[in-house]
Amino acid sequence: MKFIDLNAQYEALKGEIDEEIKKVLTSCDFILGHRVQEFEEKLANYVGRKYAITCSDGTAALQLAYMAYGIGIGDAVFCPDMTFIASIEPACLLGATPVFCDINDKSYNIDIESLERQIKNVQKEGKLKPKAIVAVDFVGNPADYDRIEQIAQKYNLLLIEDAAQSMGASYKGKKCGSLGDVSTTSFFPSKPLGAYGDGGAIFTDDDRIADKLKSLRVHGKGEDKYHNIAIGINSRLDEIQAAILLVKLGHLDEEIEIRQDIANYYKENLSDEYIIPYIEEYSISSFAQYVIKSKVGENREDIAKRLKEKGIPTIMYYPEPMHNLPVFKSVNLYGESLANAYDYSREHIAIPFSAYLNKEDQNLIVEFLKK
Numbered sequence: 001m002k003f004i005d006l007n008a009q010y011e012a013l014k015g016e017i018d019e020e021i022k023k024v025l026t027s028c029d030f031i032l033g034h035r036v037q038e039f040e041e042k043l044a045n046y047v048g049r050k051y052a053i054t055c056s057d058g059t060a061a062l063q064l065a066y067m068a069y070g071i072g073i074g075d076a077v078f079c080p081d082m083t084f085i086a087s088i089e090p091a092c093l094l095g096a097t098p099v100f101c102d103i104n105d106k107s108y109n110i111d112i113e114s115l116e117r118q119i120k121n122v123q124k125e126g127k128l129k130p131k132a133i134v135a136v137d138f139v140g141n142p143a144d145y146d147r148i149e150q151i152a153q154k155y156n157l158l159l160i161e162d163a164a165q166s167m168g169a170s171y172k173g174k175k176c177g178s179l180g181d182v183s184t185t186s187f188f189p190s191k192p193l194g195a196y197g198d199g200g201a202i203f204t205d206d207d208r209i210a211d212k213l214k215s216l217r218v219h220g221k222g223e224d225k226y227h228n229i230a231i232g233i234n235s236r237l238d239e240i241q242a243a244i245l246l247v248k249l250g251h252l253d254e255e256i257e258i259r260q261d262i263a264n265y266y267k268e269n270l271s272d273e274y275i276i277p278y279i280e281e282y283s284i285s286s287f288a289q290y291v292i293k294s295k296v297g298e299n300r301e302d303i304a305k306r307l308k309e310k311g312i313p314t315i316m317y318y319p320e321p322m323h324n325l326p327v328f329k330s331v332n333l334y335g336e337s338l339a340n341a342y343d344y345s346r347e348h349i350a351i352p353f354s355a356y357l358n359k360e361d362q363n364l365i366v367e368f369l370k371k
């Protein structure tokens, strides 16, 4: 059994994907060509933003977003303590300082009270300028944007949505990728909308920011490529990935529906013995990962071992909160305990999940998880 069955998806979409890749090879138009443009238009339309600007990967998407808003030295960027390092790493690279906030113990997304405490702590200390919040739709579950936006407005902060795990998900009828001031995503193969290599995108409704992003992703180009107006980076999506993503985008909504069915099946069968993902009734999760925790205190290493013996893979997602990573050991925590993020990192385990997980495998997983 596979943790995320990319083979099964390829088998299902092979006819379309192979044909589209062949067309790219015949056209010999490889970088930022008409397929990238078509994909950007369809993707923007899909999430409900004016612009989708593609780039080389999800980390670069975040870097470009931070760069477009001029985040840098002396700026504090508020980030949930439970995420992938790429949410905050590009801000650090630009000289900004990460400020970690605890997660909510139900949604596993950034905790609003902890966020506001940290903003006040930074203000009180007076060394850094509170500048941005990066909210993460953790494991595909949208963060609480109504409340985060209130905080962002109250303290005049930029709100970035890291939607790397939440393509196809939605919050109060709005698609992930359309929340906050600017959103970013990743097309890493195992993400809900995955390419066959690296890829990413930034979403915005702001004409000026869109222009900046289009320049920054091609070395700060101006009117043309050799008339540079800013220090940028090289971060482009290629035509083969765009061709694959165009096919997969066409199937995303039906996959998201199947993901809901599988999640419901897990819920029905596992919720007596496990704490299962909590999704608000106004949200739809993409279930980029399906994470569980034993209710009776069985530790996750034992669960992993028990499943491995039956050929069922699991992963620790993620095994460390940000504040515990060696690279961040000198980051000021302002006395926040970050206990929910820590507990989450020690107790949760992700079980196989994808739109192509067949009923037989679902049954096996449920059977061996139930004692």
Ligand SMILES: *Cc1c(COP(=O)(O)O)cnc(C)c1O
Binding pocket: 057, 058, 059, 060, 083, 084, 086, 087, 136, 162, 164, 165, 185, 186, 187, 188, 198, 199, 200
């Ligand atoms: C995957 C991921 C990224 C980075 O995407 P890449 O395409 O791997 O660079 C950023 N943030 C989160 C939350 C992610 O899961």
